[in-house]
Amino acid sequence: MxxxxxxxxxxxxxxxxxxxxxxxxxxxxDTAHQYGTEEYVGEPMNPxxxxxxxxx
Numbered sequence: 001m002x003x004x005x006x007x008x009x010x011x012x013x014x015x016x017x018x019x020x021x022x023x024x025x026x027x028x029x030d031t032a033h034q035y036g037t038e039e040y041v042g043e044p045m046n047p048x049x050x051x052x053x054x055x056x
Contacts, residue, residue, distance in 0.1 A: 002026060002027075002028030002029065002030055003017065003021040003026050003028070003029055003030065004029075004030040004031075005017065005018070005029055005030065005035060005040070005041050006031075006035045006037065008035060008036050008037065014037050014040035014041060015040055015043050015044050018041055018043075018044045022044070029041055
């Protein structure tokens with residue numbers, strides 16, 4: 001199961017969505033350069049916590 005990220009100019013909504021999706025078990029996040037949300041999607045991801053996210 002995955003979640004798509006298209007919330008341009010809505011940083012907090014994007015960050016919150018990624019965190020909620022992670023808590024619900026999502027491990028795939030769909031983003032694209034044209035959405036302009038890469039920074040927002042990456043912000044809540046912390047590789048040191050042992051969790052794995054995949055983006056395409």
